[in-house]
Amino acid sequence: MAYRATIGLEIHAELRTRTKMFCDCANDPDETRPNVNACPICLAHPGTLPVINREAVRQVLRVGAAIGGELADESVFDRKSYFYPDIPKGYQISQYDKPLVSGGRLADVAITRVHLEEDTARSIHTDGKSLVDFNRAGVPLMELVTEPVIHDAETAGRFARELQLLLRTLEAGEANLEKGEMRIEANISVSDREGTFGTKVEVKNLNSFRAVERAIAYEIARQTKALEQGEPVVQETRGWNEAKQETFHQRFKEGSADYRYFPEPDLPKLFLLEIPDLVPDSIRASLPELPWERRDRYARELGLRDADAAFIAASVERSAFFDAVVGALDSDRALITLAANYLVSDLSGIYAKRGSESYETFDPASFAGLIRLTASGSLSSRGAKDTLVLLIEKGGEPEAVARAHGLLQIHDAEALGAIADSILDKEKQAVAEYKSGKQAALQYLVGKAMKESHGAGNPAALRKLLEEKLG
Numbered sequence: 001m002a003y004r005a006t007i008g009l010e011i012h013a014e015l016r017t018r019t020k021m022f023c024d025c026a027n028d029p030d031e032t033r034p035n036v037n038a039c040p041i042c043l044a045h046p047g048t049l050p051v052i053n054r055e056a057v058r059q060v061l062r063v064g065a066a067i068g069g070e071l072a073d074e075s076v077f078d079r080k081s082y083f084y085p086d087i088p089k090g091y092q093i094s095q096y097d098k099p100l101v102s103g104g105r106l107a108d109v110a111i112t113r114v115h116l117e118e119d120t121a122r123s124i125h126t127d128g129k130s131l132v133d134f135n136r137a138g139v140p141l142m143e144l145v146t147e148p149v150i151h152d153a154e155t156a157g158r159f160a161r162e163l164q165l166l167l168r169t170l171e172a173g174e175a176n177l178e179k180g181e182m183r184i185e186a187n188i189s190v191s192d193r194e195g196t197f198g199t200k201v202e203v204k205n206l207n208s209f210r211a212v213e214r215a216i217a218y219e220i221a222r223q224t225k226a227l228e229q230g231e232p233v234v235q236e237t238r239g240w241n242e243a244k245q246e247t248f249h250q251r252f253k254e255g256s257a258d259y260r261y262f263p264e265p266d267l268p269k270l271f272l273l274e275i276p277d278l279v280p281d282s283i284r285a286s287l288p289e290l291p292w293e294r295r296d297r298y299a300r301e302l303g304l305r306d307a308d309a310a311f312i313a314a315s316v317e318r319s320a321f322f323d324a325v326v327g328a329l330d331s332d333r334a335l336i337t338l339a340a341n342y343l344v345s346d347l348s349g350i351y352a353k354r355g356s357e358s359y360e361t362f363d364p365a366s367f368a369g370l371i372r373l374t375a376s377g378s379l380s381s382r383g384a385k386d387t388l389v390l391l392i393e394k395g396g397e398p399e400a401v402a403r404a405h406g407l408l409q410i411h412d413a414e415a416l417g418a419i420a421d422s423i424l425d426k427e428k429q430a431v432a433e434y435k436s437g438k439q440a441a442l443q444y445l446v447g448k449a450m451k452e453s454h455g456a457g458n459p460a461a462l463r464k465l466l467e468e469k470l471g
């Protein structure tokens, strides 16, 4: 019997705004002192009233426009009632049946909706005590829900990576999984009958893309095995144990009816068509080049291989650096291809070894200069690699740096000619051997000439010169 897995994702992402969702408290993810960004509004003191953060609404609409979703004409916030120590109000302001965005598509996955809500506080459990930090309570939180149309772990991972890249491209958020700025929940079911869903299991605590993929693969295997053995799959919420690489039971799932949603009486209905910078045309006009458009441009206009285009476009900083290099190379296709090769292999290799990519401290014009020197043959590929390391470490003008370290190849025919003459003069025996038909002697002479040039001579040019001079 064939089993088929069906996966839907629910992804929460904190938005980058100056203030929180409904008050003037700073939205500062880097604040380390607890409870400094909290006020009577986000602590839900009686008599306070929330005010909607326009920038947060705009960012969710921008995400919606980017994924081709339908932007709401009208939208409403609702109370989602549940009691936890990290929800000071005893309810969360969220959106129920009138989300800001409906439909859309990203990385070939259909999206159900994108809505806006507020984040909870952060609970810290330590030494048998539970502490709560309210700095995060009320931070704007976007929730995106996909249709249950994913059937394997890789597709889910690809979708989540693309969403992170989109949020960064739109400057809507950093979406670091490790920092909890983006949180992914996967709903996984396995069915043995065509066209039906099995029992849905929700997996949480997925704080890396790898964890998303592994947890889904684990759940598919676990549920398939249970079905094969005739055991029921229980509807529940499970966590991911990174050390054991397995999911584990957390709690049995509540139905949505338990939340007792109702329209938030303290907030007005949003008539989005009446707010000029929030109407669909303004939102669409505000979008930058999107990740898939960028990959397409790299492949079609610049002729990069698909894998290189995808690698460069996968980071906002990396692609901004590359675009500046392209500009500095006057859109010369051959030079751009060479630059892409050096960026994808050598530069990324150096950054990978150092554990961080720091494009902001590397002048794109300097990298472009290095590419020109390499293309003209002034730098060998070895010399280019060494110069690249020097430029990253100390900066400077590429040609001057290469020259100062004796890495520049001598091209000048006169200088190479003088070296060749001096070698032919010194190596009389090798010359005689070559003239008597011993081809290997030429390689020996080239080697001597290279040594004489301190490695700066171009071996091919020297070989040609020596052959000419030997007649």
Ligand SMILES: [Zn+2]
Residues within 6 Å of the ligand: 020, 023, 024, 025, 037, 038, 039, 040, 041, 042, 043, 138
């Ligand atoms: Zn506040």
